[in-house]
Amino acid sequence: MIPVEEALxxxxxxxxxxSAETVALPEAWGRVLARPVAARLSQPPADVSxxxxxxxxxxxxxxxxxxxxxxAAPAGHPFEGEVGFGQAVRIFTGGFVPRGADGILLQEDxxxxxxxxxxxxxxxxxxxxxxxxxxxxxxxxxLQPGRALSARDVGLAAAANHPWLTVHRRPTVGILATGDxxxxxxxxxxxxxxxxxxxxxxxALVRAGGGQPVVLPVARDSAEALADTVGxxxxxxxxxxxxxxxxxxxxxxxxxxxPHGFAQDFWRIAMRPGKPLIWGRLGEVPLLGLPGNPxxxxxxxxLFLLPALRRLSGLxxxxxxxxxxxxxxxxxxxxxxxxxxxxxxxxxxxxxxxxEVFARQDSSMLQxxxxxSALVIRAPHAEALPAGAEVRMIExxxxxx
Amino acid sequence: MIPVEEALxxxxxxxxxxSAETVALPEAWGRVLARPVAARLSQPPADVSxxxxxxxxxxxxxxxxxxxxxxAAPAGHPFEGEVGFGQAVRIFTGGFVPRGADGILLQEDxxxxxxxxxxxxxxxxxxxxxxxxxxxxxxxxxLQPGRALSARDVGLAAAANHPWLTVHRRPTVGILATGDxxxxxxxxxxxxxxxxxxxxxxxALVRAGGGQPVVLPVARDSAEALADTVGxxxxxxxxxxxxxxxxxxxxxxxxxxxPHGFAQDFWRIAMRPGKPLIWGRLGEVPLLGLPGNPxxxxxxxxLFLLPALRRLSGLxxxxxxxxxxxxxxxxxxxxxxxxxxxxxxxxxxxxxxxxEVFARQDSSMLQxxxxxSALVIRAPHAEALPAGAEVRMIExxxxxx
Numbered sequence: 001m002i003p004v005e006e007a008l009x010x011x012x013x014x015x016x017x018x019s020a021e022t023v024a025l026p027e028a029w030g031r032v033l034a035r036p037v038a039a040r041l042s043q044p045p046a047d048v049s050x051x052x053x054x055x056x057x058x059x060x061x062x063x064x065x066x067x068x069x070x071x072a073a074p075a076g077h078p079f080e081g082e083v084g085f086g087q088a089v090r091i092f093t094g095g096f097v098p099r100g101a102d103g104i105l106l107q108e109d110x111x112x113x114x115x116x117x118x119x120x121x122x123x124x125x126x127x128x129x130x131x132x133x134x135x136x137x138x139x140x141x142x143l144q145p146g147r148a149l150s151a152r153d154v155g156l157a158a159a160a161n162h163p164w165l166t167v168h169r170r171p172t173v174g175i176l177a178t179g180d181x182x183x184x185x186x187x188x189x190x191x192x193x194x195x196x197x198x199x200x201x202x203x204a205l206v207r208a209g210g211g212q213p214v215v216l217p218v219a220r221d222s223a224e225a226l227a228d229t230v231g232x233x234x235x236x237x238x239x240x241x242x243x244x245x246x247x248x249x250x251x252x253x254x255x256x257x258x259p260h261g262f263a264q265d266f267w268r269i270a271m272r273p274g275k276p277l278i279w280g281r282l283g284e285v286p287l288l289g290l291p292g293n294p295x296x297x298x299x300x301x302x303l304f305l306l307p308a309l310r311r312l313s314g315l316x317x318x319x320x321x322x323x324x325x326x327x328x329x330x331x332x333x334x335x336x337x338x339x340x341x342x343x344x345x346x347x348x349x350x351x352x353x354x355x356e357v358f359a360r361q362d363s364s365m366l367q368x369x370x371x372x373s374a375l376v377i378r379a380p381h382a383e384a385l386p387a388g389a390e391v392r393m394i395e396x397x398x399x400x401x
Numbered sequence: 402m403i404p405v406e407e408a409l410x411x412x413x414x415x416x417x418x419x420s421a422e423t424v425a426l427p428e429a430w431g432r433v434l435a436r437p438v439a440a441r442l443s444q445p446p447a448d449v450s451x452x453x454x455x456x457x458x459x460x461x462x463x464x465x466x467x468x469x470x471x472x473a474a475p476a477g478h479p480f481e482g483e484v485g486f487g488q489a490v491r492i493f494t495g496g497f498v499p500r501g502a503d504g505i506l507l508q509e510d511x512x513x514x515x516x517x518x519x520x521x522x523x524x525x526x527x528x529x530x531x532x533x534x535x536x537x538x539x540x541x542x543x544l545q546p547g548r549a550l551s552a553r554d555v556g557l558a559a560a561a562n563h564p565w566l567t568v569h570r571r572p573t574v575g576i577l578a579t580g581d582x583x584x585x586x587x588x589x590x591x592x593x594x595x596x597x598x599x600x601x602x603x604x605a606l607v608r609a610g611g612g613q614p615v616v617l618p619v620a621r622d623s624a625e626a627l628a629d630t631v632g633x634x635x636x637x638x639x640x641x642x643x644x645x646x647x648x649x650x651x652x653x654x655x656x657x658x659x660p661h662g663f664a665q666d667f668w669r670i671a672m673r674p675g676k677p678l679i680w681g682r683l684g685e686v687p688l689l690g691l692p693g694n695p696x697x698x699x700x701x702x703x704l705f706l707l708p709a710l711r712r713l714s715g716l717x718x719x720x721x722x723x724x725x726x727x728x729x730x731x732x733x734x735x736x737x738x739x740x741x742x743x744x745x746x747x748x749x750x751x752x753x754x755x756x757e758v759f760a761r762q763d764s765s766m767l768q769x770x771x772x773x774s775a776l777v778i779r780a781p782h783a784e785a786l787p788a789g790a791e792v793r794m795i796e797x798x799x800x801x802x
Contacts (some may be wrong), residue, residue, distance in 0.1 A: 026601055029608055050763075075580060076595075135765055135767055150605075151602050151702075159598035180476065184564070192478055193477060200426055202552075203427055204556075350725075366536055370556070400551060401553065
């Protein structure tokens with residue numbers, strides 16, 4: 001059995017980002033940028049007014065002066081003349097400051113009558129003018145590869161005049177549930193069968209991680225059924241199996257796929273739930289073999305598949321962030337396996353969040369996993385903790401998992 | 402000007418969840434459940450073994466006893482006979498416990514030779530048996546409406562034998578950018594024009610909030626152009642405009658739409674960036690009028706459109722969660738408007754996160770907004786704060802915004 005951290009390092013070390021594709025700007029949200037975005041123009045493109053008012057020469061626009069109104073410069077319609085001595089041009093937020101003008105007389109500091117404007121507050125040169133390029137200058141680098149594009153990033157790329165962006169493909173994840181006993185929801189259910197939840201829970205997890213799931217037909221517990229998947233796997237960026245140890249006497253996934261080029265890296269991790277996890281390669285395709293137990297499969301999916309997806313997606317950071325909380329109950333000392341305890345988090349004003357570890361941790365209880373908002377981590381051989389002690393956890397709420 | 406909290410209450414108070422649709426299980430991830438999910442079967446469906454080993458009568462299986470092996474019960478293939486005195490049935494994790502058996506002799510505690518099994522550790526009745534219905538019982542309520550379905554929820558619904566789920570429609574959000582000066586990225590760019598970023602940044606924000614954006618053609622600054630949108634708006638669950646105040650002398654959105662049934666609720670909020678925000682109804686359709694400035698539009702989108710989307714989506718909780726941090730720099734006293742300061746958060750081991758408010762807060766600087774990982778909130782008339790003082794913030798990282 002190897003430690004969780006080492007297993008994760010070996011998984012991530014074996015993967016590299018998938019290739020890129022060019023998508024229309026509206027499709028780029030949430031995708032991972034593959035090529036840098038530089039500004040194709042300066043923003044603002046010229047000196048512009050930050051307010052509604054009058055573009056003036058500051059030297060003229062002293063309190064009590066009266067200026068001649070010679071035109072208007074609303075946004076989109078620049079005034080193409082020049083503001084001379086004693087002159088003013090009506091201007092609106094975002095309007096280009098006309099030649100000759102170097103200050104903005106605010107609307108509320110001006111009194112207009114006909115074609116003249118009375119200055120009621122002396123104007124300072126440069127005030128209320130946004131200089132050309134204040135936000136960014138043509139050629140300036142704005143967004144770096146490895147970044148998941150936020151709505152703000154999409155806005156910035158749009159403002160920089162990019163109708164297309166180059167992002168990493170969504171990694172294609174083959175999902176193969178195995179087992180004689182499983183059937184999909186709504187199908188005929190012979191005695192002894194179990195409704196399969198893993199394939200579609202993992203498919204949802206793949207979507208949450210930015211991947212494209214391909215749910216393969218359920219494979220029966222036979223070497224032939226598993227071998228049939230080799231062709232499908234070759235088209236995926238990673239193949240994820242669940243189950244395949246249910247015949248007990250031997251591990252079906254490993255033995256059935258060995259003649260088809262399966263090379264194992266490791267297969268047991270010192271963790272709970274989820275010890276029997278397989279990592280290797282089926283030909284060129286990385287293979288992650290998850291346990292058949294739904295709770296173990298999902299917890300291992302969170303711990304290994306999500307970071308794997310981040311690496312494949314080209315994200316700069318692959319780790320799931322950990323947060324801290326105070327345990328609501330005392331926790332016993334731990335044995336040699338790293339525990340991921342299902343728990344519920346509660347925010348507490350002015351203190352660390354409080355986390356209540358569920359009393360039952362049976363790894364068959366999917367309902368409790370769905371109700372959990374965090375997984376509390378207990379390191380191997382961790383000492384017993386009193387109520388109130390600080391623990392580390394993975395918060396599940398924001399990840400869509 | 403009304404306070405932010407009151408504005409948000411009025412927005413949410415005017416909205417109700419959109420209708421439901423039935424989708425296939427794999428499409429339900431991230432959607433908001435509209436009808437409860439109850440278990441259509443018990444899980445496990447019968448008493449099952451939690452381990453690989455032998456199903457036995459505990460009374461027989463004392464240390465040193467030898468049992469006759471009469472069959473096998475792998476998962477999916479129940480043993481249909483009965484385990485009698487002195488008998489054992491090979492069983493695997495998930496296999497149904499045969500009639501007569503009441504305990505599991507673990508594989509590592511058994512020594513098999515041919516058709517007999519030597520007991521090396523006395524079996525306790527009930528041990529390593531998962532009772533029928535341990536996870537859930539047929540008819541039990543599992544998932545409540547108003548919940549955004551996680552990958553774990555999808556797994557639970559699958560295990561409960563639901564191939565279809567009923568969720569709220571994605572709210573349709575019409576997005577209308579207005580202004581004579583704006584063009585879309587990559588289009589010809591006459592002098593005086595600005596590349597429009599708001600429509601597609603807001604569309605991405607709508608996706609992040611679970612809605613379906615409909616980007617309407619840009620409307621020029623004329624009453625006719627705006628009035629043309631009335632028909633399109635009627636098909637949306639909410640209409641969002643950006644800009645339309647750029648002609649300065651009057652507010653175009655409000656005046657142009659008034660003859661078409663626009664009823665205003667409020668239009669100015671005591672906040673920065675983003676004071677001129679319109680809220681009302683165009684006929685039956687709620688209308689949110691955002692400022693044209695890209696930073697103001699996005700900040701107002703985060704503050705009002707995201708909660709509005711949550712309400713329309715049927716989510717039980719609409720508020721954006723606030724978190725706490727320590728300010729890295731001193732902050733000046735605030736005036737009468739609630740400030741949302743662009744800032745960068747850094748996690749600090751064992752302490753509150755540290756948040757560095759950007760020195761420049763000009764509301765035209767989209768690049769700085771994209772670089773921000775939080776909006777630090779400064780209440781109206783907040784007192785000056787020294788470095789290290791606690792502040793509240795909206796973290797942007799996890800929201801896809």
